[in-house]
Amino acid sequence: MAKSLVSAKRFRCKACGHVFEAPQPDEEPEEILDPVANNNPQASIPNPPSAVAPVARSIVPSAAAGAKIYDVLPDPKPEAIVVHCHDPRFQTAFDQFIQDELKLAPGQYVRLVVGGGAGVLANPLKLPKEFRFMRDRFEYLRERFPAIKRIILINHEGCGYYGTLKDRVLNYVPERLKNHLADLPREDLKLIEGIFAHLLPHLGLKLECYYAKYADLEHTKIVFERLAG
Numbered sequence: 001m002a003k004s005l006v007s008a009k010r011f012r013c014k015a016c017g018h019v020f021e022a023p024q025p026d027e028e029p030e031e032i033l034d035p036v037a038n039n040n041p042q043a044s045i046p047n048p049p050s051a052v053a054p055v056a057r058s059i060v061p062s063a064a065a066g067a068k069i070y071d072v073l074p075d076p077k078p079e080a081i082v083v084h085c086h087d088p089r090f091q092t093a094f095d096q097f098i099q100d101e102l103k104l105a106p107g108q109y110v111r112l113v114v115g116g117g118a119g120v121l122a123n124p125l126k127l128p129k130e131f132r133f134m135r136d137r138f139e140y141l142r143e144r145f146p147a148i149k150r151i152i153l154i155n156h157e158g159c160g161y162y163g164t165l166k167d168r169v170l171n172y173v174p175e176r177l178k179n180h181l182a183d184l185p186r187e188d189l190k191l192i193e194g195i196f197a198h199l200l201p202h203l204g205l206k207l208e209c210y211y212a213k214y215a216d217l218e219h220t221k222i223v224f225e226r227l228a229g
């Protein structure tokens with residue numbers, strides 16, 4: 001602002017003529033802005049007094065302003081990779097299965113949620129980009145978390161994404177399955193065991209394959225069938 005000194009404790013604004021008291025040593029200096037001198041109409045809006053409650057020193061102030069704070073899982077050491085589909089009907093069952101049957105708590109595994117689950121791994125020649133995407137993630141995770149020793153692949157019944165893969169992989173589907181494409185997510189898991197042995201042995205991971213299927217005619221319950229590993 002444009003100002004002139006009146007005394008050691010007071011000064012006068014050249015634009016409006018108002019005399020201001022100089023801040024005391026233990027006060028925060030109040031910024032008095034002159035919109036004319038700064039040619040900035042927005043600058044006439046004073047900063048509001050801070051209403052943010054004191055926070056722990058390690059919390060970033062901008063992150064604490066009204067936002068809910070979540071915990072970071074300290075020093076996780078995952079021992080498994082879990083791959084499953086994004087189908088929302090199965091997510092609760094996947095969560096419970098991982099915890100209750102695979103005995104993996106949060107932090108003990110890394111989850112890769114991919115449309116079709118492990119389906120893209122069954123056709124590396126027909127779906128090379130998808131296969132490479134998965135292989136690259138496996139290799140990264142194996143290096144990043146050396147404690148990872150298991151890889152769990154889960155396909156499921158009624159997988160919509162398998163429908164989108166159908167045209168691209170149809171030539172690779174065994175004749176006996178072409179009239180039973182609904183079985184493909186399950187049958188592919190058997191192929192994948194061999195593909196892992198031939199194309200991904202360098203990962204050194206123990207493979208486990210599961211098929212999630214409906215346990216009742218009304219499709220309200222899900223059960224997991226182990227197919228390989």
Ligand SMILES: [Zn+2]
Nearest residue numbers: 085087159160
């Ligand atoms: Zn699916």
